[in-house]
Amino acid sequence: MQKEKTIDHTLRATWQMVAKMYNEQATKHESTMAMAFVLLNIDKEKGTPSTSLGPLMGMEPTSLSRILKSMEEKGAIYREKNPNDGRGVLIKLTDFGIEKRNISKQYVIKFNQTVNEHVSAEKIKNFFEVTETINDLISNKMIFGINSTK
Numbered sequence: 453m454q455k456e457k458t459i460d461h462t463l464r465a466t467w468q469m470v471a472k473m474y475n476e477q478a479t480k481h482e483s484t485m486a487m488a489f490v491l492l493n494i495d496k497e498k499g500t501p502s503t504s505l506g507p508l509m510g511m512e513p514t515s516l517s518r519i520l521k522s523m524e525e526k527g528a529i530y531r532e533k534n535p536n537d538g539r540g541v542l543i544k545l546t547d548f549g550i551e552k553r554n555i556s557k558q559y560v561i562k563f564n565q566t567v568n569e570h571v572s573a574e575k576i577k578n579f580f581e582v583t584e585t586i587n588d589l590i591s592n593k594m595i596f597g598i599n600s601t602k
Contacts, residue, residue, distance in 0.1 A: 459586070470563075477559050481552065482526075486511075486519050488556035491528065491549060499542035501534055528552055 474485040493509050494500045500508070506516045520543065523529045528549035534540035545553060568576065589595050 463586075473563075474559065478556075481555055483552060483556075484519075486515075487523055487528070488552070488559070490516075490519055490523060491545065491553040491556050492560065494529070494543055494545055494549075494553075496545060496550065496553070499532065499544035501537070502531070502541045502543050505543060523549070 471485055474488065478484050478488050489509060490505070493505060502520070505511075505520075506513050509516070511519075520529065524531070526548075527546055529543050530546055532542045532544055534542045571579075
């Protein structure tokens with residue numbers, strides 16, 4: 453099997469191109485794609501518990517901690533004690549963070565609009581169905597895990 457024709461290679465190569473594209477844009481705003489992704493996943497009004505941010509984004513806690521520390525140093529976020537859970541911390545956006553979030557959001561909208569202009573609605577629907585199936589197969593350990601047939 454040629455690597456260019458495997459699903460995993462195509463997913464990875466495409467994601468690397470998307471990440472590179474977003475990082476090029478983020479650099480123009482003294483940011484990174486990872487920081488933009490965090491900004492977009494923080495609830496603008498209420499903040500987001502730090503413990504739910506990692507799973508929400510599919511990030512490991514150590515990577516997320518480093519990014520949050522950097523974002524806090526840049527003044528994009530701040531931490532506040534969670535009023536609903538005395539042990540927890542909410543990550544909240546500063547005015548600067550909201551400004552950066554709005555910039556990031558515009559890039560995501562532009563990317564999606566451009567793809568939608570060049571790919572039919574049916575193909576987009578199929579794409580989401582395929583990725584959902586892949587995620588389900590992995591989540592349910594049906595490829596290499598206990599539920600796999602081989």
